[in-house]
Amino acid sequence: RPRRTLNEVLFFPTETACVEHIFTSRSSDTCLCLLAHGVESSFTRLLRHILSASSSLDLCIFAFSHMDLSRAVCMLHRRGVTVRVIVDKDYVAITGSQIGVLRKAGICVRRSVGSVFMHHKFAVVDRRLLITGSLNWTLSAVQGNMENILVTEEPDLVKPFIKEFHNLWAHNDPA
């Protein structure tokens, strides 16, 4: 029987919990930090979907200041996954912005051009899995706001985003 097409919805805010085990693949029993352990949340689901990338991650994100998400993207880059990031040219400079961190790690980042907002918040994993919604990659969005993310492998939804990323990558500013 063929595997069913993945379709999942994640809602935020989500409870705060340790995510160390997701990065290290060690058991969360061994972590000594003060956060809750063994909690599966919308945020751990999001992290796992991002970290499932084996060949490419195309990320188009209005605001990016969340350190665990930055850690996940840098980890993929170190693993040899091709990571491309498009950000809004104004919001690249928000407090705690991780864009400088990504660039220092050697990841290709392009800034939107023009006077309007690049308001997308989507990622495409391995040209197969779409992650999109209202959620910016910031701590207030993940832990504070009411937000949603859709995760889908449905080709009719994924393909237009692959094409849109291709167009935005070509037309935006490598500088």
Next chain:
Amino acid sequence: RPRRTLNEVLFFPTETACVEHIFTSRSSDTCLCLLAHGVESSFTRLLRHILSASSSLDLCIFAFSHMDLSRAVCMLHRRGVTVRVIVDKDYVAITGSQIGVLRKAGICVRRSVGSVFMHHKFAVVDRRLLITGSLNWTLSAVQGNMENILVTEEPDLVKPFIKEFHNLWAHNDPA
């Protein structure tokens, strides 16, 4: 053969064009306004999906100032469609906010409670069709920003949003 499940992606900004024919079902040949006519765009697609409601429209929107979208929602209400709207308590007061217009038309509106943003931008039509994405219902989002909207009938995606709306409606402020 069963009808295929609708899955559609709309990108913005979109070209500015007359939408009068969508509201009046008259031919756009008869309109005398100065905008382009006969143009099918992401925005006309969005309007048509909203206006396809025959029994209910549940709308959960961070910012709502777009007059054509307000006109569509009011038209549904007049047709007897059950319309419920949840808005962010702070963004209810943005310039050109349509929330007062909806209330005056007799539509039930609830404001989010608490100190965080109600950052969703989704609508569920007839408990069947989900419209969600990065796009707020404002003129700058529709005509300026780079934005996306997904439109889907996939039950695995629609059902969680129906449940989320139900929860938000119950927990937010009718005042």
